[in-house]
Amino acid sequence: MNVPDAQKAGQSRTDVAVLSTSITRRDFVGGTLLGSGLALLAMQAPSVLRQAQAQTLAAPLAGLGPDWTGPGGLGDYARSNGNTHEVVNAAHEALRNDAYRAQLDSAHDSGELYDLVVVGAGFAGLSAALTYQLERPHARCLILDNHAIFGGEAKQNEFEVDGVRLWAAQGSHGQMYPLADAQRWGEYHHFYSKVGMPEAFQWQRLSGTAKNIKVPWDVYSPMHYAWEQADTGFYYEGHGFTLNPWQNGFRDAPIPESLKREYLAMELNKEPVSRTDWAQWLDSMSYSDLLEAKKADPRIKQYLDPIVAAVGLGLGCDAVSAYGAYNFLMPYTVGQFLELGIGDPSDRSHLVSLPGGNGSILRHFVKTMIPDAIAGSRTFKDVLFGAVNWQALDGQNQPVRMRLSSTVMDVRHEGARDRSESVRVTYLKDGRLHRVRAKGVVMASGQWINKRVVRGLSATYREAMEFFHHAPMLTLNVAVRNWKFMEKVGISAARWFEGFGWWLSLKRQVLIDGSEPMPLDPNKPAVLQMYIPFPIPGLPLAQQAVAARMQLFSMSYQVIEKAVLAQLTKMFGPHGFDAARDIAGIIANRWGHAYIVPQPGFFYGVGGKPAAKEVIRQPFGKMAFAHSELSGMQVWPNAAKEGERAGQQVLAMS
Numbered sequence: 009m010n011v012p013d014a015q016k017a018g019q020s021r022t023d024v025a026v027l028s029t030s031i032t033r034r035d036f037v038g039g040t041l042l043g044s045g046l047a048l049l050a051m052q053a054p055s056v057l058r059q060a061q062a063q064t065l066a067a068p069l070a071g072l073g074p075d076w077t078g079p080g081g082l083g084d085y086a087r088s089n090g091n092t093h094e095v096v097n098a099a100h101e102a103l104r105n106d107a108y109r110a111q112l113d114s115a116h117d118s119g120e121l122y123d124l125v126v127v128g129a130g131f132a133g134l135s136a137a138l139t140y141q142l143e144r145p146h147a148r149c150l151i152l153d154n155h156a157i158f159g160g161e162a163k164q165n166e167f168e169v170d171g172v173r174l175w176a177a178q179g180s181h182g183q184m185y186p187l188a189d190a191q192r193w194g195e196y197h198h199f200y201s202k203v204g205m206p207e208a209f210q211w212q213r214l215s216g217t218a219k220n221i222k223v224p225w226d227v228y229s230p231m232h233y234a235w236e237q238a239d240t241g242f243y244y245e246g247h248g249f250t251l252n253p254w255q256n257g258f259r260d261a262p263i264p265e266s267l268k269r270e271y272l273a274m275e276l277n278k279e280p281v282s283r284t285d286w287a288q289w290l291d292s293m294s295y296s297d298l299l300e301a302k303k304a305d306p307r308i309k310q311y312l313d314p315i316v317a318a319v320g321l322g323l324g325c326d327a328v329s330a331y332g333a334y335n336f337l338m339p340y341t342v343g344q345f346l347e348l349g350i351g352d353p354s355d356r357s358h359l360v361s362l363p364g365g366n367g368s369i370l371r372h373f374v375k376t377m378i379p380d381a382i383a384g385s386r387t388f389k390d391v392l393f394g395a396v397n398w399q400a401l402d403g404q405n406q407p408v409r410m411r412l413s414s415t416v417m418d419v420r421h422e423g424a425r426d427r428s429e430s431v432r433v434t435y436l437k438d439g440r441l442h443r444v445r446a447k448g449v450v451m452a453s454g455q456w457i458n459k460r461v462v463r464g465l466s467a468t469y470r471e472a473m474e475f476f477h478h479a480p481m482l483t484l485n486v487a488v489r490n491w492k493f494m495e496k497v498g499i500s501a502a503r504w505f506e507g508f509g510w511w512l513s514l515k516r517q518v519l520i521d522g523s524e525p526m527p528l529d530p531n532k533p534a535v536l537q538m539y540i541p542f543p544i545p546g547l548p549l550a551q552q553a554v555a556a557r558m559q560l561f562s563m564s565y566q567v568i569e570k571a572v573l574a575q576l577t578k579m580f581g582p583h584g585f586d587a588a589r590d591i592a593g594i595i596a597n598r599w600g601h602a603y604i605v606p607q608p609g610f611f612y613g614v615g616g617k618p619a620a621k622e623v624i625r626q627p628f629g630k631m632a633f634a635h636s637e638l639s640g641m642q643v644w645p646n647a648a649k650e651g652e653r654a655g656q657q658v659l660a661m662s
C-alpha cells in the first residue's frame with residue numbers, strides 16, 4: 009500500500025510507517041482493515057469445475073493467406089504482426105511437414121564462414137550476439153530470423169488515427185519499475201544500461217475530462233496483482249459494470265456472497281509455506297493443488313485462470329507448477345515474499361511500458377550492434393521512432409549481420425560432433441535453400457523448433473526438449489477514435505467472465521523528451537490492449553497446449569474482428585459506443601508458442617532427475633541453447649540472461 013492510498017484510508021503518516029513493515033495493501037479493502045477474522049470465514053464446498061471441452065477443430069497448418077493474418081498496421085512492423093501466415097506456412101511446410109528434406113544437400117552454399125551464427129533475433133539471440141561482440145569486437149556474427157523484422161515476441165504495432173500516430177506492443181509489454189526494485193528482485197539485466205536505456209521515466213497526465221480516472225502505467229499490473237493501479241469495471245452478463253469491486257469487497261457485484269468471501273480470503277492470504285524446501289515443494293505440485301492445499305474454493309479458478317495464463321504461464325491453474333505461480337506473484341504465494349523479507353512487490357512496483365512495449369528496449373540492442381540499422385542518432389527518441397534501414401541489417405563488412413525472413417531448417421555439426429570444428433546451418437529464404445557455416449551456433453529459438461532442426465541430438469536432449477509444452481496467446485490492439493464510452497463508466501480497464509477475451513486496458517505513456525508520444529484524453533484516439541490466452545481446464549497438459557493452439561489457429565482475422573466488435577458492443581453499447589464510428593482499426597498478433605507452460609517439476613526436476621532445462625543449458629558440441637523459456641519465467645531479462653550464458657558458452661569453445 010502506498011502512502012496516498014493509506015491517507016485515503018484515513019491513517020496518519022506515522023501509522024503508515026508502522027503498518028508498512030508488516031501490513032500491505034491486501035490488508036485493506038475499501039479502507040477497512042481486515043485480517044484475523046478472515047480465518048473464520050466459512051469456506052464454500054467445492055463447485056464442479058467447468059466442463060473441459062476437447063478442441064478438435066481442423067485447423068489448417070499451411071496454405072494460410074493474408075486474410076488469416078489481417079492488417080498489420082503501418083510502419084516497419086506492418087508485415088510482421090505476430091506469427092503471420094508467411095511465418096506459419098514456412099515453419100509448417102519446412103519444419104513440421106519436412107517438405108524440403110530431399111533438397112537439403114543441394115542448398116545454395118554462400119561460402120560464408122562466421123565465428124557465430126545465432127538462430128533467433130529475440131532478446132535471447134541478440135543478447136548472445138552482444139555478449140560475443142563485447143568480448144570479440146572483430147568477430148563475425150550472423151543472426152538469422154524467420155520474421156520480417158527483428159524482435160521475436162518484442163515487437164510493436166503502429167496506427168494512424170485522425171492524424172494521431174499510435175503505438176502498442178505486439179507481445180512483450182514492460183520492464184519492472186522502479187529499476188532499483190527490479191535489480192533487487194532479479195527482474196533486470198545489465199544489458200539494459202549497456203544498450204543506453206534511460207534509468208528513470210515520467211508519465212503523461214490524463215486530460216480532456218473532469219473525471220479523475222486512474223489510468224495504469226501498464227496493462228498487466230492491474231489484471232490482478234496491483235488492481236489499485238487502474239479504475240476497473242467488472243462486467244457481469246445481464247447486469248453491466250461494477251466499478252472497482254476490489255475496493256469494497258465486491259459489495260455491488262452480482263455474485264454469491266460466499267464467492268465474495270472466497271475472493272477476499274484469497275486476496276488477503278499471506279501465509280507462507282514454512283518449510284526449508286518450500287521452492288521444491290511448490291514445484292512438486294500444480295497451482296490447483298496448492299489452491300486445494302490452502303482450502304481455496306474451486307470457483308476462484310475461473311477468476312484466476314486467464315490471469316495465470318496471460319501474465320506469463322500460458323495455461324491455467326491446473327497446468328502450471330505452483331512455483332511458476334509464485335514467480336508471477338499469484339494469490340496464495342505472496343506470503344513467500346514476505347517470509348523472504350522481500351515484502352509484497354506489488355505494493356511498490358509496476359511495469360514501465362514504452363510506446364512499443366519491450367520492442368522499444370530491443371531496438372536499443374539492434375542500434376548498439378548495428379548502428380546504421382535504425383535511422384538517426386542514439387538518442388532515446390531516435391531509437392524508438394527511427395525508420396529501419398533494411399540494407400544496413402545485412403551489410404557485408406560489418407561485424408554483426410542480421411538476415412530476416414530466413415527460416416532455419418537444419419543445423420548440424422560437420423563431421424563427428426566431438427571433433428567437429430564447424431556447424432552447417434541451412435535456411436529457407438525467398439523459397440530457396442541457403443547454407444552458411446559457423447564455428448559456433450547459438451540456438452535462441454524454442455524447443456519446439458530445436459528438436460526438429462538440430463540434427464544428431466542425443467536421447468537425453470530429445471527427452472528434455474519433449475518436456476517443454478507451449479501455450480498460445482492472441483494479443484489484440486484495438487485503435488479507437490475516442491474512449492468516451494469508457495470515460496462514461498469511469499474506467500480505464502475492464503474485466504469480464506463470458507464471451508470473447510476477458511480483459512482490456514488503456515495505459516499511460518511515458519514522456520519522451522518531455523512530450524507525450526500520443527494523447528491520453530477520452531476525446532482523442534488511443535489503443536485498447538487485449539491479451540487473450542486459451543486455457544482449457546481439465547485437459548491433460550500436452551493435449552491442452554495443442555488444443556489451445558488449434559483454437560488460436562482456427563480463427564481467421566474476420567472471426568476475431570467480429571468477436572471483438574460484438575464483445576465491445578455488448579459491454580459499451582449502453583454507454584455510447586458505436587463500433588462503426590469508434591473503432592479505427594484492429595491488429596491481431598498471434599503467438600502460437602507464446603509461453604512455455606512450466607508444469608510441476610519444471611524448475612527442480614522430477615523423480616530426482618535434473619530439470620529438463622538444465623540438460624538443455626549444457627552445450628551440445630559447438631552449439632549452445634538460449635531462449636527465455638529455459639528460465640520457466642518468460643520475461644525479457646531472463647531471455648537476456650539465457651542469451652548471455654549461451655554466448656559465453658560459445659566463447660569458451662574457441
Ligand SMILES: Cc1cc2nc3c(=O)[nH]c(=O)nc-3n(C[C@H](O)[C@H](O)[C@H](O)COP(=O)(O)OP(=O)(O)OC[C@H]3O[C@@H](n4cnc5c(N)ncnc54)[C@H](O)[C@@H]3O)c2cc1C
Binds near residue numbers: 127178
Ligand atoms: C504476449 C506476451 C507478453 C509478454 N509480456 C512481457 C512483459 O511485459 N515483460 C517481459 O519482460 N516479458 C514479456 N513477455 C515475454 C518476453 O518478452 C519474452 O520472453 C522474450 O521477448 C522472448 O525472447 P526470446 O529471445 O527468448 O524468444 P523469442 O522472442 O521467441 O525469439 C526467438 C526468435 O527466434 C525465431 N525463430 C524461431 N524458429 C526459427 C527458425 N527455425 N529460424 C529462424 N528463426 C526462428 C522466432 O521467430 C523469434 O523471432 C511477453 C511475451 C508475450 C508473448
